[in-house]
Amino acid sequence: MLPFCYQNDQLHLEHVAIKKMAATVETPFYCYSQSAIESAYNEYSNNLKTLNSMICYAVKANSNQAIIKTLAGIGAGADVVSEGELRRALQAGVPPSKIVFSGVAKSEREMSYALSVGIFQFNVESENELERLNQTALNLNKVARIAFRINPDVDANTHAKISTGKSENKFGIPISKAVSIYNKAAKMRGIEVKGVDVHIGSQLTTLAPFRETFKRIKLLVNELLEQGIAIEVIDIGGGLGVNYENQDNFEISIKRYCEMVNQEFCNLNAKIILEPGRSLVANSGLLVSQVVYKKQGEHSTFLIIDAAMNDLLRPSMYDAHHDLLSVTKKSTKEHYDIVGPICETGDTFAKNRQMESMEEGELLAIANVGAYGAVMSSNYNTRLSIPEVLVHQSQFEVIKPRRDYEALLSLDNLASWQQTTSELELVK
Ligand code: LLP
Numbered sequence: 001m002l003p004f005c006y007q008n009d010q011l012h013l014e015h016v017a018i019k020k021m022a023a024t025v026e027t028p029f030y031c032y033s034q035s036a037i038e039s040a041y042n043e044y045s046n047n048l049k050t051l052n053s054m055i056c057y058a059v060k061a062n063s064n065q066a067i068i069k070t071l072a073g074i075g076a077g078a079d080v081v082s083e084g085e086l087r088r089a090l091q092a093g094v095p096p097s098k099i100v101f102s103g104v105a106k107s108e109r110e111m112s113y114a115l116s117v118g119i120f121q122f123n124v125e126s127e128n129e130l131e132r133l134n135q136t137a138l139n140l141n142k143v144a145r146i147a148f149r150i151n152p153d154v155d156a157n158t159h160a161k162i163s164t165g166k167s168e169n170k171f172g173i174p175i176s177k178a179v180s181i182y183n184k185a186a187k188m189r190g191i192e193v194k195g196v197d198v199h200i201g202s203q204l205t206t207l208a209p210f211r212e213t214f215k216r217i218k219l220l221v222n223e224l225l226e227q228g229i230a231i232e233v234i235d236i237g238g239g240l241g242v243n244y245e246n247q248d249n250f251e252i253s254i255k256r257y258c259e260m261v262n263q264e265f266c267n268l269n270a271k272i273i274l275e276p277g278r279s280l281v282a283n284s285g286l287l288v289s290q291v292v293y294k295k296q297g298e299h300s301t302f303l304i305i306d307a308a309m310n311d312l313l314r315p316s317m318y319d320a321h322h323d324l325l326s327v328t329k330k331s332t333k334e335h336y337d338i339v340g341p342i343c344e345t346g347d348t349f350a351k352n353r354q355m356e357s358m359e360e361g362e363l364l365a366i367a368n369v370g371a372y373g374a375v376m377s378s379n380y381n382t383r384l385s386i387p388e389v390l391v392h393q394s395q396f397e398v399i400k401p402r403r404d405y406e407a408l409l410s411l412d413n414l415a416s417w418q419q420t421t422s423e424l425e426l427v428k
Pocket of ligand 1: 058060061079102103162199201202203237238239240275276277278279314318371372
C-alpha cells in the first residue's frame with residue numbers, strides 16, 4: 001500500500017499534509033514515510049522467517065542516515081559499495097557484523113578501512129581484486145571473509161543501464177571461471193572463502209530471471225562442494241522492481257519473491273543474504289515541487305516546475321516513469337509536458353502526460369522517488385541541494401537541510417596564482 005493519499009482533497013504523506021510541510025520546508029524537497037520503509041522491510045523479514053537469512057539494505061538507494069537508521073532499528077544490515085557508504089552505515093548504527101561490501105573497484109584504502117572495522121564479508125568481483133585484498137589483509141595481519149560475485153550470464157530483462165548479469169557486463173566473475181578462482185582463493189592466507197554472491201540487475205519486473213540465476217548458483221555450490229569447498233553464505237543481491245506505472249499484471253512483489261527464495265534455498269545449509277534497495281524505499285518518497293510557469297508552446301503546454309533533473313535524474317537518465325500528482329485534488333485534467341528549469345531539453349519529467357489541471361504557484365508531487373532520487377542529485381546549474389524530510393505518523397522533521405549559496409560557493413578555491421597578494425595573506 002502506498003503511504004500517500006488524499007484527505008479532504010489535500011495530499012498527505014502518512015498523516016501530514018504536504019501543503020503544511022511545504023509551508024515550512026519550501027519547495028522543492030523530498031519527503032519519506034518511515035512506516036512505508038518499515039513495512040517493506042517487515043514484509044521481507046516476515047516472509048523469510050523460516051530461512052537463515054540476513055537482509056542487508058543496499059544503502060546506495062537512499063543513504064540518508066535517518067533512512068539507514070530506520071532500517072537498522074528493525075534489524076537490517078547494510079550492503080555498501082564505498083568507504084563513504086560504509087561510514088554512513090556504521091554511523092547510523094549498523095553493526096559491522098551485518099555489513100557486506102560490494103562493488104567492482106574497491107581500493108586498497110577502502111579494503112583496509114573495512115578490514116579494520118571487521119565487516120561481515122567482501123563480495124569480490126575479479127582475480128585482481130582477490131590478490132589485492134589478500135595482500136592488504138596480510139599487511140594488516142587480518143583475514144578477509146569473502147564471497148565471489150558470480151556473473152551467471154542471465155538477462156534480467158530490465159533497462160540496459162541497470163542490467164548487470166550478462167557476460168558482456170563489467171560485473172562479477174564468469175561462472176565458467178568460478179571453480180578455478182575458488183581453488184586459488186582457498187590457498188590464500190589472507191582470505192577466508194565463505195560464500196557466493198550474485199546480483200543480475202535492478203528494477204526486475206519478472207521472477208523468471210531470478211529463478212534461472214538461483215538454479216545456476218545452486219549448481220555451482222554443488223560443484224564447489226565436490227571440490228571440497230563448502231559454501232556457508234549465498235548472497236542473492238537485490239533487484240526487485242517497483243510498480244511505478246501501476247500495472248494490474250505486475251508480477252513482482254516482495255511476498256512472491258520471498259516465496260521463491262524459500263523454495264529455492266530451503267534445502268541448502270547456508271545463510272542467505274539479500275541486498276534489496278529500491279523495493280525497501282522507493283514507494284516511501286515524494287518529491288514536492290511548485291509550478292513556476294505554465295507556458296503555452298506551439299505543440300504543448302509546459303508546466304515548468306522548480307524541481308529539475310539535478311534533483312531527480314531517473315526520468316532523463318532511464319526514461320523512467322514517475323506518477324505526478326496535484327497536491328490539491330482537482331476535478332479537471334489536462335495534458336502537459338512537465339519540465340524543470342535546467343538548460344537542457346533532457347530536463348523533462350514527463351511528456352504529454354495527462355494529469356490534474358495545474359496553475360502557477362500550485363504544488364505538485366512526483367511519486368515513488370524514495371530510491372535513487374536524492375542520492376543521485378547534483379548541484380548542476382549551481383542549484384542548491386534540496387532538503388529531505390522524514391515523516392512519522394503526524395510528525396515531520398528535516399533530515400537533510402537546504403544549505404545556502406554561501407556554503408555551496410565556498411566549496412571552490414581559486415588557484416594561488418589567481419589571487420592577489422592581500423587575498424593570499426588572508427588565506428594564511
Ligand atoms: N546489490 C548490488 C550489488 C547492486 O549493485 C544494487 C544496485 C543492489 C544490490 C540494489 O538493487 P535494487 O534492490 O535497488 O534493485 N540508479 C538506478 C538503479 C541502480 C542500481 C544499482 N545497483 C535507478 O535509478 O533505477
